[in-house]
Amino acid sequence: MVDIGPIDYNSIVTKAEKAGYDLNGPYTRLDEANLIEPGNVESLEKRFKIDYRASRVELYYNLNTYLEFKKDENKQTLVTLYNYSHHNDAGAITPQMPSMFPDDSWMLKTLGMSLELNETDSEEFLKKLKTEAPDQKGFVSLATNENVDFPAIYAYLNQSSTKTVTGPDTWNEDKYEDKFYRNNKKIGYVRFVIPETTISRIHNSNKYNIYVSSSGLIRLNIAMPAGSAGKEIPEEEYRTVFREMFENLGLPVEKVDEIELNYSPSIW
The missing domain is CATH 3.30.310 (TATA-Binding Protein)
Structure with a gap:
């Protein structure tokens, strides 16, 4: 190369x-794909030199629990909460306790920042998300017409991290990813598409x-x-x-x- x-x-x-x-x-032209618009992030514009998108963003509550944001086939924003402590060693989903949901304060703050929601709208979104998972089986998704505020997320990750690892995707050298850590604990992940x-x-x-x-x-x-x-x-x-x-x-x-x-x- x-x-x-x-x-x-x-x-x-x-x-x-x-x-x-x-x-x-897969992405000959980005305007044909369902991807997250990155807005204006100067450091990324310098890095990728031309148009780019984000295919998914992950914000971590802890090692096993995170919120993922991406676009679905209908070009809506798909918000998914994963909690892998609700899986057994064989990978099967189990209704383990405590609840799969992080503290409300973290969820409200993260949803508000990521989707540019006010306090009332964040509370309503969290309520709907919990309603979608009455059995709390390990993950839950909710589609919304709200757009991802990527510049806000990326600024938060850069300001909150003590270490950032950038470069080709571990499994696919033609894709790019950023991994964010605070005190050696993962707090965020972004996968880019050019x-x-x-x-x-x-x-x-x-x-x-x-x-x-x-x-x-x-x-x-x-x-x-x-x-x-x-x-x-x-x-x-x-x-x-x-x-x-x-x-x-x-x-x-x-x-x-x-x-x-x-x-x-x-x-x-």
């Missing part, structure tokens, strides 16, 4: 479509893939067809194909020579 710096992501996607290349990826896609073309039965993110990260790989074990593609051939793709996409062609492709038979 190589960082080529600021790019015009939307222009690259448009050129890929005009060139007849295949595009795939525009990204994989652009592909077939050449001599081999599939050439260029992963592109709006932040300027580029990764190349080649998928060879079944039965290709032991076969090799001359370096000049595959670099020529990638150079042509880079030129058609408006990417700096010279960067192709800076990217190493580790080769093993039938796997690139």
